[in-house]
Amino acid sequence: MLISPAYAQDAAGGGLALITQLAPLLLIFAVFYFLLIRPQQKKQKEHRELLSKLKRGDRVLTAGGILGKVTQVKDGVDEIEVEIAPNVRVSVLRQTIGDVLKPVGANDAGAKT
Structure with a gap:
C-alpha cells in the first residue's frame, strides 16, 4: 500500500476545551437572568401584592x-x-x-x- 492510514489526534486538554465551549453559554444565561428574568419576576410579585391590597x-x-x-x-x-x-x-x-x-x-x- 502506498497510502498509510491517518489517525485523528487527541485534542490537548479535553476537559479545558469543554469549559471554554460552555463558558459563553453560561455567561449569556447569567446576563439574561439578571437583566430580564429576575426584574420581571420582581415586577410580577409587586403587581400581585398591589392587587391583593385593593x-x-x-x-x-x-x-x-x-x-x-x-x-x-x-x-x-x-x-x-x-x-x-x-x-x-x-x-x-x-x-x-x-x-x-x-x-x-x-x-x-x-x-x-
Missing part, C-alpha cells in the same frame, strides 16, 4: 386605560366593581387593574418651586 375607594387605572374608583371588592372572587362616571359602575377582572393611583394632596398640587 380596597374600596382606591382610584385605579385599568389595562384598557379607564380611570375609576373601586366601589366594591369581593373576597375570593376575581371581579371588582369600579365606578367610571357618576352612577356608572362596571365589573372588571382584578388582573386588568394596571395601577392604583395615589391621591394628589391639596398642598402638592400647587407647590412648584
Whole structure:
C-alpha cells in the first residue's frame, strides 16, 4: 500500500476545551437572568401584592386605560366593581387593574418651586 492510514489526534486538554465551549453559554444565561428574568419576576410579585391590597375607594387605572374608583371588592372572587362616571359602575377582572393611583394632596398640587 502506498497510502498509510491517518489517525485523528487527541485534542490537548479535553476537559479545558469543554469549559471554554460552555463558558459563553453560561455567561449569556447569567446576563439574561439578571437583566430580564429576575426584574420581571420582581415586577410580577409587586403587581400581585398591589392587587391583593385593593380596597374600596382606591382610584385605579385599568389595562384598557379607564380611570375609576373601586366601589366594591369581593373576597375570593376575581371581579371588582369600579365606578367610571357618576352612577356608572362596571365589573372588571382584578388582573386588568394596571395601577392604583395615589391621591394628589391639596398642598402638592400647587407647590412648584
